[in-house]
Amino acid sequence: MIVVKDLVRQFKSGDRTIKPVNGVSFELDKGSLASIVGKSGSGKSTLLSLLGALDKPTSGDVVVDGVSLAGLPDGKLTEYRRRDIGFVFQQFNLIPNLSAVDNVMLPMEFxxxxxxxxxxxARELLEQVQLDPEKHSRRTNRLSGGEQQRVAIARALANEPKLILADEPTGNLDEQTGEHIIELLSSLSRDHDTTILVVTHDRSLAQKTGRCFRLQQGRLTEEVRTGLRR
Ligand SMILES: Nc1ncnc2c1ncn2[C@@H]1O[C@H](COP(=O)(O)OP(=O)(O)O)[C@@H](O)[C@H]1O
Ligand SMILES: [Mg+2]
Known part of the structure; x- marks a missing residue:
């Protein structure tokens, strides 16, 4: 379980101070799939960076299965980031001239x-994300955007992370491919009991996740849902 406590991140911009994350608190149960929506520049990536220990908060804390990130020295934060977090980005961030299978093997090598x-x-993971077996050995720069994102998700799963942070994972994909990626994340959260947090500005995709938060002026509010969804 992830507990986020009164998280604040401020930046100096010239003589102004901005607080894209300004007192954010929420909890995510293990195995849940949640989305965060918000305008461009509203602090979504900043918040994900804090959760993934790519950045440190000005104040507040993130507690993962009872361990407080604020209390960890840098070496332990690096360990947390490598072992407990899987990142998925809009730009896929794969190594273009390595094969799909080699990309997925990299974090396991580390x-x-x-x-x-x-x-x-790596082959099992690529099967789970439904990449055509004959493409496992293909260089990722020769795969389509949707296929590359499947490889990136397989790579994020490699070390069995507690939390997958996906920053606009469908931003470079057409609508239908984007839907397939969200469905894939949804089935992974169920089958692996992995907690997944997806940032998107596509509201229809956000509707497909169990919980949906909106980040606005530094604050996070949860959208109330009716009906049964994960
Ligand atoms: N390292 C940084 N230094 C200064 N300002 C930053 C930094 N990172 C983000 N910001 C600012 O914080 C705000 C939120 O950015 P970001 O989290 O990237 O928004 P989003 O992902 O929702 O588009 C923006 O105004 C951005 O310019
Ligand atoms: Mg962003």
Whole structure:
């Protein structure tokens, strides 16, 4: 479970101070899929960076399964980021001239897994994200956008993270491909019991997640839903 407590991140911009994250609190249960919507510049990426320990808050805390990030030294924060977080970005951030399977194996190599085990797990993950087996060995710059995002999601899953942070993962995809990616994230949160937080400015995609938050003027509010969704 992720508990976010009164998180604040301020930036100096000239002689002004801006607070894109200004007192954000929420909790996410293990295995839930939630979305954050908000205008461009509203602080969505800033908030994800704080949750993934890519950045440090001005004040407040993120508590992951009882461990407070504010209390961790830098070395432990790096460990948290590598071991417990999977990132998925709009630009996919794959290594273009490596194959799909090699891209997925990379984080496992950093984690010290043996080559044969890495290869086997990478192939299983690519199957789970439904990448056509004949494309597993293809260089990722020769895959379509939707296929590249599937590879990026498989890579994010490689070390069995507690939390997947996806920053506009459908931003570079057409509508239908974007829907497939959200459905994939939804089934992964269910099957792996992985907590997934997706930033999107596509409201129809946000409707497909179990919970939906809006970030506005530094504050997060939850949209009330009716009906049964995860
Ligand atoms: N490292 C930084 N230094 C200064 N200002 C920043 C920094 N990162 C983000 N900002 C500012 O914080 C605000 C929120 O940015 P961001 O989190 O990227 O918004 P979003 O992802 O919702 O589009 C913007 O005004 C942006 O310019
Ligand atoms: Mg952003």
């Amino acid at each position: 984690a010290g897994m043996r080559k044969a085990a890495r290869l086997q797990r």
